[in-house]
Amino acid sequence: MAGSLQGGRTSRRIGHVTFRAILTLFMVAILNFLLFRVIPGDPADMLLAGARNSVSAEQIESQRKSWGLDRPLIPDQLLNYLSTTFQGDLGYSFKFSGRRVADLILERLPATIALVGVAQVIAILCGVMLGIYAGWRRGGAIDHVVSGTSLALYSTPPFWLGMVLVLVFSTALGWLPGYGSYSPSAATADLPDWLGDRARHLVLPVLAIALGLIGQYVVVARAAMSDVVTEDYMVTARAKGLTSGQMLMRHAFRNALLPVVTLVTLNLGYIVSGAITVESVFAWPGIGSLTVEAVNGRDYPVLQGVFLLLGLSIVVANLVTDLAYGILDPRVR
């Protein structure tokens, strides 16, 4: 009886958060559409500006027409945008004429996922563990070192960290490549060499992103654990005769994880959106660089695609956060 009630409540909650996610996504799409229409500057003018002398007003007008820019914003352009978008068609790039936005994004996605994904995995493993340990042994020597370093890393901009890493390990020491995701010479090598080359290119940009994330995770995990160790139920656990290890594993760990899980799963949303500044520093061919290129060229469809991807990943990350939190904390089930 109690079990089925509980089960019913849980599935209702899951339905509720899923519905909310879909609604949010819809709003993101509309906002995304409107945002790009209010930015000043006409893409047709922009694109043909260099050739202004040889291009007639009629030609610009015909270009505008072919992009659908002559029709009214609402409802024509909006409805057109929504219906094509939800069919998976993100339109064609203004700049790389004839190239589908979806293809451009898919082309850049693997590099970004490799970069930010690896950085996240490393940061989660190191940052959360270090933070939990520092909070558990707060006030100790390890805590002082770990939290001091983390605060410094957390407050350092990743692109600056990236530039320092390049200067030291690439320019000065020459140990690791400082830009790009592979060496042209290794592009046709056999698998082990090819993998090694890719991995070597990953090291510095991954570090630039991961170090800041580690700092952030340590700070949050440590704070969460510091709160948990002063909770009354930890005194209860101690009174019950648990060893310090049992107190940590059975009572403190899961409670300390709650705020951390929120942050981590929300951050996972950024895996696909890339790291704009770090990708720029390392000339990393990912979504971040694509975004910068699209901004510079007023490439509305590409920017829209990238923003939609960002919105989608944040919404999905939120959904995952809600569901994961429900598993960890019975109070929100």
Add this chain to the structure above:
Amino acid sequence: MKNPCQQAKAPILAVEGLAVDYRLRGSSLPTIRDVSFEIQAGEAVALVGESGSGKTTTAMAIAGLLPPNAAVSGGEVRYRGDRLPIDDDAAMRPHRWSEISVVFQGAMNALNPVHRIIKQIAEPCQLQLGMSRDEAIARARELLELVGISAERGRAYPHELSGGMRQRVMIAMALACSPSIVIGDEPTTALDVITQAQILKLLTALRSQLNLALILITHDLSVVAECCDRVMIMYAGRLVEDGSVADIFANPKHPYTKLLIESIPNPEHGKRMVRPIPGDPPTLQHRPSGCAFRSRCPSAMPVCATEVPNLKRWEQGRVACYLHPPMKHEEKALANA
């Protein structure tokens, strides 16, 4: 049980000269001083005092649960005649919960929000008594029934229970390893009056059923009468009076005890405003010389400022006041000089 002081039996718990200090920003603050008392098996003793008087600190020291910034700076605690290693966490572990258990004040916070209550009750049975998981769960179900909760409710999480239910769960948990002593640190303070009465009744019933010694900590003297044999009054970290419930209520000796009893709301006097004791208790940082109560005491004498009065045996109980025993005439003249 009427007069435990005269029992020949060895006490189950003996506290002798207990002193506790808190370290705060580099300075060491004397918080508990010279606390001595004995408790017999099955006896129910109340520890009463204003908030901040050191009741919780005393209880935590006895249970070996002081926070890291507290230190036992003197005295000892003996359980069945053997010294308890109250300042050594690892050595204390085998004694925990199976000899002394604690029902904490806020049961909402004292239970872990992410675990089912049955698991939290079963946990010490597994870890302290070495039961298997199934045995421990079976024991936990029995304990839930014992405190008046159906075993099925064991699957609930703490937040799904009312305050009274949670406190029952705490009590079930405290009984898990069949301790001989249960310390209740204001177990009913957060509850409404009716639930409070139910919980106290439950504690009293379980105490006689299981022959538990109970140390009931409270700032509310009125709850003591029905469920305790003896009362100890604490003021500013020291015991100032100790006596049977009947004696304390009929014939309080320490001026502080007298004022405490006068400040109990009396339903017979209708809605008359309760008169709180004027003045404030001394802070940890500023403990006066002599008797800590003298600044609020209607009977303070010059001698009270000289030295702390000892807790001395007097009539049926103990009291720490220069009024008891009454001084002879020439002594009084000397004291007031």
